[in-house]
Amino acid sequence: MATDVDVTTDLLTETYQRHYTSLLRLAALLLDDLGSCEDVVQEAFIRVHGARARVREADKLLAYLRQTVVNLSRSTLRRRLLGLKLAPKPMPDAASAEEGAYAALEKDALIQALRGLQRRQREVLVLRYYSDMTEAQVATALGLSIGSVKAYGSRGIEALRVRLEEQR
């Protein structure tokens, strides 16, 4: 029993070391400020920590984390839509090192175009092409059918193309 706990704890540590950055970037693609991204990723790890007794495989752990990040990002956006639209979240002090990266992100045309997409489309594209998940995995993570994933993906790419073209 104790070894199980140790194993899962180590798994969590390893996952944290290896995938924290990619999860942070995933959140950055889904969200629009870095402070929220860090909160979201940290929250995802907290939840995984609570569920670590149930999740013992690295793949599933990562999938769980990604799904949690997507869901939390969605909630964050929704919350912001509801109430915090007027007050954009200030950048946290600790993230000063990331500010440059964040500023670059703000100027990135692709990112801007991505943010203009519908939420579902954006999620599908990011999971599909940034996280390199299969359509089936994306469908599982987003709770959609594979057909919907295909549709969102194709329309998302189309819309992205239009937006990029408009930005030129």
Add this chain to the structure above:
Amino acid sequence: MNEERASEGPPRGSGGSGGAFSRTEGTRRAGRGATGRGGASAEGAAGGSDAQREPREQVAADVPVARGGRRRVAAEPALDVGDLAQALQRSVAAIGTAGPPRAGLTRIRRRAKARARRRTVMAGGAGVLFMAMAVSVLTGNSFDIVPVLTGVVGLGGGGGGGGDGGGAASGSTSPAADGPGQVRTVRPTGGLKGPAIGPGIVAATPSALVASGVGACGATDLTTVASVDTVIGGVSYGHVEAVAMRTCAVAGPPVLQVDNAAANAASSVVILQHIPSDGSQLPQVPTWGTVLVLHAGQGYDFQFAWAPDTCPAASSSAGPTGSSAGSGGGAGVAGGGPSAVTGTAAGSANAGEYQLSYLVTATSPTSPVTLQASCGATVYVTDVYERGAYPLPKPDSATPTPPPSSTSAAPSSAAPPPPPSTSAPAPAPSSAAPSTGTAGGESPGAPAASPAMGTSAADTSTGQTAGP
């Protein structure tokens, strides 16, 4: 910068993710370097049929279909999904380059544990609350959930006869003590020696009654008479008789409450289940927690034994130490008892006097009897049983002990019987503590009237928590 890369992706992307690119461009093989050929890719709708192994391909294949739907875009440059992947990677490449924060995992663990703890507490509290509500609904009004809630939440305080004007340290009250100066207990399991097991456990009684199908007996349904019958070897034996006036049910074990004027009963008196090895002469009632269904005129009994604890030898020097009235409670709690007992000084001479009363529904005290102990006491109690099923203990030899008080009066806090100090042969100098009291007279019912030093002295002397 990524703008160009994304839009003009294909030429550059062909270097990095050529595979993906070429696959997506499978709709138009020749077009690797040529992006702007929207028309060419539009025809890829047909080319999309070359479903290759990667699902990514299918999305790409879908693109021209969508585009076909919208003629407007037909002339736009193709967006290559392989390049999209690369462009996305590049866009966020600068984020998180420092790696995961070093203290992050520690922080995550700490928060996760705190959250789990909080969840446990919340779930437990909700469960208890739910149980209490269910029980109160099922048993009607005969069960008061307030003490349960206060016990669970740890608020303490809400005891019965709150006559204390002094500041009760409600913040530090543990659930063990129901209020200053009270022991409202009894659900001690065998061998457990400690003050007051909280009222949360008392709540179990009504739920046991539910099965009987009869309403629980309330204080108004019963005529109870508590009496001290005999004293054998310094131990006072008494019993409580209760007669039902209407059909109702009662569950054991009986719940007792002990009060004293010095308000330190919670730390100085222990209530225990009677077991054969405890040395008392109580009858051996085999049940513990039985349920009796009574019809009008039927009754039940239970017995108790009051064994005063022996005072420590050096208790004669307790006088001077008690001069600080406020800190008396702290000194009085010696045996791990809760420090709920503050120094609400009751300047009475009856510091060794306790009122023991039976709580029918675990909330309403009835007919207290007065008992003496200078340095705390241990109470042994039997379960309830049908009237007369077990004999009362009889004195073996000629012990000159007339049975003292027997009151069936209302549970007034005063209840000052004639001081039976002579009849209760406390082994220790029971007059030591009262002798330091400033109020020489007997004023048991005025707790906060005269904050004299005598009570604090009594605190320290009686507060030596019951020995084994």
